[in-house]
Amino acid sequence: MRITLRTGDITAEICDAIVNAANSSLLGGGGVDGAIHRAAGPELLGACRQVRAGQLPEGLPAGQAIATPAGRLSADWVIHTVGPNRHAGQTDPEVLVSCYAASLSEAQRVGAATVAFPAIGAGVYGxxxxxxxxxxxxxxxxxxxDGIDEVRFVLFSPDIHAAFAAVFSEADG
Structure with a gap:
């Protein structure tokens, strides 16, 4: 699996799946979540409402992930995951690890070979x-x-890019 890093706009990525740093409602919000919902259009909101009406009436718990069609994005899928909110006392780093792992598992499930991630939890979740x-x-x-050829981290600032580069020293981009 190839790891690439870049600073930029995740909604402009051409890939099979884009990971959304969502809130538990799945109905849009600020930051990455709002940007993905705006770029994907009403189709994404409709898909999220169906998920809420069916399998997740209470919302998506932190550390889990679920895929929906990507609406107007160039990707086929949006994989929604909810990071733990440090400001709300959710300080277990394993839940944060689970966001990434559960998203990769969803990518495998839907057959996504290329997956673009934001820095989950690095914004307003503290x-x-x-x-x-x-x-x-x-x-x-x-x-x-297996089946995932590339994981691309699309990061919103040079300092976050530098932190990911320190972890993924072999990554390019």
């Missing part, structure tokens, strides 16, 4: 860039992710 990068690294190395 995790440091180093903690987020370490969690991503641990999840990528926890097992062979």
């Amino acid at each position: 995790w440091s860039a180093a903690e987020t990068a370490a969690a991503a690294g641990q999840a990528c190395n926890v097992q062979d992710w």
Whole structure:
């Protein structure tokens, strides 16, 4: 599995699946979540409402992931995961690792060979860039992710890019 890093806009990525740092409602929000929902259009919101009406009426718990069609994005899938919110007392780093691992598992399930991730938890949820990068690294190395050819981390700032580069020193991009 190839790891690439870049600073940029995750909604512009051409890949099979884009991971959304969602809130538990799955109905949009700020940051990456809001940007993905805006770019994907009403189709994504409709798919998320179906998930909420069916299998997740209480919302998506932190550390889990679920895939929906990607609406107007160039990707086929949006994989939603909810990071633990440090400001709300959710401080277990294993839940953060689980966000990445559960998203990779969903990517395998839907047959996504290329997956673009943001820095889950590094925004308003209060995790440091180093903690987020370490969690991503641990999840990528926890097992062979058969069928996934590339994991691309699309990071919103140079400092977060630097933290991921420290973990994935062999990565290009």
